Amino acid sequence: MQRLLSSIYKELLVLIRDKAGLAILFIMPLVLILIMTVIQDATFRTVKEVNISMILVNNDKDSLGEAISEGLYASEFFQIVEEIDEKEITEEMAKELVAKGDYKLGIIIPERATDAIRGNVNALINKSFKSFNIAGVKKRTKKSTIDVTIFIDPATSQSFKNMVMSSLKEFTSQLEIEMFFKNFSEALTQLMPDQKPIKFESFETIKYKEVYASTTNDEILPNSVQHNVPAWTMFAMFFIVLPLAGNIIKERDDGSAFRLKTMPGSFITVMFSKIFVFLSVSFLQFILMLLVGVYIMPTLGLPQLEIGPHKIALGVMAIASGLAATGYGVAIGTIATTHEQAATFGAVSIIIFAALGGIWVPVYVMPHAVKIISQFSPLHWGLNGFYDIFLRGGDLWVIAAEAGKLLIFFALMLFIAIVYNNYNKTK
Amino acid sequence: MQENNHIIELKYLTKYYKGSNVPAIDNISLNINKGEIYGLLGPNGAGKTTTISILCGLFGPTSGNVFIDGMEYQHSAEKIKNIIGVVPQDIALYPSLTAKENLTFFGHMYGLKGKHLKTRIEECLELFGLEKNANRRIKTFSGGMKRRINLIAGILHKPKIIYLDEPTVGVDVQSRNVILDHLRSINKEGTTIIYTSHYMEEAENFCSRVAIIDKGNILTEGKPKDLVNSKEEYIDLESIFLNITGRALRDE
Ligand SMILES: Nc1ncnc2c1ncn2[C@@H]1O[C@H](COP(=O)(O)OP(=O)(O)O)[C@@H](O)[C@H]1O
Ligand SMILES: [Mg+2]
Numbered sequence: 001m002q003r004l005l006s007s008i009y010k011e012l013l014v015l016i017r018d019k020a021g022l023a024i025l026f027i028m029p030l031v032l033i034l035i036m037t038v039i040q041d042a043t044f045r046t047v048k049e050v051n052i053s054m055i056l057v058n059n060d061k062d063s064l065g066e067a068i069s070e071g072l073y074a075s076e077f078f079q080i081v082e083e084i085d086e087k088e089i090t091e092e093m094a095k096e097l098v099a100k101g102d103y104k105l106g107i108i109i110p111e112r113a114t115d116a117i118r119g120n121v122n123a124l125i126n127k128s129f130k131s132f133n134i135a136g137v138k139k140r141t142k143k144s145t146i147d148v149t150i151f152i153d154p155a156t157s158q159s160f161k162n163m164v165m166s167s168l169k170e171f172t173s174q175l176e177i178e179m180f181f182k183n184f185s186e187a188l189t190q191l192m193p194d195q196k197p198i199k200f201e202s203f204e205t206i207k208y209k210e211v212y213a214s215t216t217n218d219e220i221l222p223n224s225v226q227h228n229v230p231a232w233t234m235f236a237m238f239f240i241v242l243p244l245a246g247n248i249i250k251e252r253d254d255g256s257a258f259r260l261k262t263m264p265g266s267f268i269t270v271m272f273s274k275i276f277v278f279l280s281v282s283f284l285q286f287i288l289m290l291l292v293g294v295y296i297m298p299t300l301g302l303p304q305l306e307i308g309p310h311k312i313a314l315g316v317m318a319i320a321s322g323l324a325a326t327g328y329g330v331a332i333g334t335i336a337t338t339h340e341q342a343a344t345f346g347a348v349s350i351i352i353f354a355a356l357g358g359i360w361v362p363v364y365v366m367p368h369a370v371k372i373i374s375q376f377s378p379l380h381w382g383l384n385g386f387y388d389i390f391l392r393g394g395d396l397w398v399i400a401a402e403a404g405k406l407l408i409f410f411a412l413m414l415f416i417a418i419v420y421n422n423y424n425k426t427k
Numbered sequence: 428m429q430e431n432n433h434i435i436e437l438k439y440l441t442k443y444y445k446g447s448n449v450p451a452i453d454n455i456s457l458n459i460n461k462g463e464i465y466g467l468l469g470p471n472g473a474g475k476t477t478t479i480s481i482l483c484g485l486f487g488p489t490s491g492n493v494f495i496d497g498m499e500y501q502h503s504a505e506k507i508k509n510i511i512g513v514v515p516q517d518i519a520l521y522p523s524l525t526a527k528e529n530l531t532f533f534g535h536m537y538g539l540k541g542k543h544l545k546t547r548i549e550e551c552l553e554l555f556g557l558e559k560n561a562n563r564r565i566k567t568f569s570g571g572m573k574r575r576i577n578l579i580a581g582i583l584h585k586p587k588i589i590y591l592d593e594p595t596v597g598v599d600v601q602s603r604n605v606i607l608d609h610l611r612s613i614n615k616e617g618t619t620i621i622y623t624s625h626y627m628e629e630a631e632n633f634c635s636r637v638a639i640i641d642k643g644n645i646l647t648e649g650k651p652k653d654l655v656n657s658k659e660e661y662i663d664l665e666s667i668f669l670n671i672t673g674r675a676l677r678d679e
Contacts, residue, residue, distance in 0.1 A: 005535075006532055007536070255518055258519055262484065262485065262508060262513040264537075
């Protein structure tokens with residue numbers, strides 16, 4: 001116990017007197033988190049405030065047209081024009097205006113688009129109930145396509161185009177599903193006239209809601225604070241690797257590690273105290289970052305960080321992340337032979353982990369192949385765990401998998417360090 | 428196991444460093460008695476540090492065995508570490524900690540505690556004339572001062588066996604005498620000392636027995652007086668080395 005306490009005290013002294021290390025541990029993360037959040041929030045706002053001007057030609061005037069137009073108005077991204085000089089814009093006019101660059105975007109919903117969807121839905125239902133030969137459902141075999149035309153200013157970015165396309169697709173499929181359930185239940189009522197209608201309704205709502213929830217995943221996307229606080233906290237925690245690996249290498253260079261190896265039981269004690277001290281540092285970093293999110297960010301006009309009800313889950317995630325970072329530092333410090341090696345490898349690998357882990361660009365917008373690689377980034381596990389807590393109010397059970405992965409990573413790193421250390425003894 | 432007075436036995440000790448096909452020490456066998464001051468003497472690269480490293484369990488030999496108080500590192504590393512003290516050739520201290528902080532930490536690691544440790548540290552600092560610098564950080568110390576603290580860190584706990592790897596290199600004559608005197612007095616209390624040096628005349632007076640080694644081999648071994656008297660042409664230990672190898676010992 002005396003050994004352990006003394007060893008921890010020694011690590012604290014060494015740490016406190018290493019001014020550069022302290023700066024990396026505490027100042028860098030604070031600066032990073034504030035700058036990154038302000039930058040991201042600013043871009044987010046400019047997109048909102050620019051109010052992209054667009055033309056909407058709604059020739060349908062039925063459910064689909066309504067849904068799309070409502071959605072566009074609701075998004076607040078667009079300044080929507082449907083008439084010029086009190087005259088409705090036609091498709092040709094729209095094309096011309098967008099081509100001239102007066103408007104970024106023109107969306108043309110064709111006549112009878114809703115009818116076409118309705119027809120497709122009925123055809124599908126018809127097919128399913130063919131054998132029952134239900135009266136009242138018109139037979140229609142040909143599937144018609146709905147050509148919603150979009151004119152886009154060629155100067156707009158690809159991601160903007162994608163965004164527009166996918167939201168239009170979403171409106172269409174949403175409507176399709178809605179109609180399907182409506183007509184489907186009607187058909188069922190005809191099929192089984194004895195059944196009480198209440199039953200269908202409950203069935204319908206449940207089913208419909210499920211589908212709805214899964215199509216609007218983006219409802220739980222983080223805002224800039226909810227993303228940046230956990231993201232840069234993970235990043236800062238992993239930067240512990242530099243001072244920690246540096247500490248181990250310095251101890252070796254200074255010969256103290258050599259002396260410690262000749263002392264009873266000291267290697268384990270020393271490693272344990274290093275892990276303990278740097279874990280405490282990472283926890284402190286974490287608290288500091290949370291405080292910035294809760295108290296400082298609102299004063300800069302940013303959204304306030306909502307911590308959510310599960311403080312214990314939050315603590316567990318913080319400790320698991322801190323341990324993963326510490327283990328990584330111990331492994332690098334043990335294997336690297338020089339400070340330069342450790343610093344270069346440490347920094348580069350953390351930046352790669354961070355990029356893959358969605359610290360800069362969230363993983364959900366990455367290409368599929370990269371998404372798969374992302375699963376191997378400890379920063380991704382940590383970030384996911386914090387998303388679970390901040391965005392979904394996740395408790396201990398929800399974060400167990402992510403915390404578990406981080407702890408396994410920690411154990412693996414320690415194992416590598418110990419094996420390497422023993423192997424080195426035989427040199 | 429042994430019925431003799433040997434506190435340390437080296438048996439056919441050979442060490443090849445990784446990637447080297449020349450042995451750093453080559454089939455060395457030595458017995459060191461309880462209470463001796465034993466000198467491993469030789470020029471740079473002779474294999475002194477390699478031998479000491481094996482003796483304090485830093486790494487194992489490529490072949491051969493080491494017995495320390497009848498124990499081997501493979502089985503009883505922790506027990507052996509409890510009875511040895513090491514003064515490495517290179518300074519092994521935390522530069523950002525003060526002399527006192529360094530010594531307190533190492534003292535704790537050796538299991539010393541509280542008041543006992545405190546007085547022991549003060550006693551040693553005073554003995555080596557460093558009491559005024561107790562609260563200065565090691566990185567502000569001169570080479571000779573660092574060396575003295577380095578020495579104290581290895582002997583604080585009054586171990587049964589002390590290994591000293593060139594403890595007097597870069598120390599002025601006065602400090603050197605203080606160091607050697609103190610080691611003698613520790614030795615009188617029963618501590619066995621194994622010491623390396625390339626200062627032959629220092630060893631001649633200080634050691635009860637010496638082994639002169641070169642290129643990993645023992646050239647000759649025995650009491651300094653006996654060795655010097657064994658041949659007409661030998662005047663001192665240095666001339667023995669010159670005679671056997673045809674080379675001067677010093678390269679400084
Ligand atoms: N870590 C090492 N790796 C490879 N060779 C080494 C290493 N340490 C020492 N040597 C070589 O082993 C030989 C003995 O070195 P050493 O035991 O340090 O000698 P001394 O302490 O007597 O000066 C030398 O030739 C030296 O170059
Ligand atoms: Mg040496």
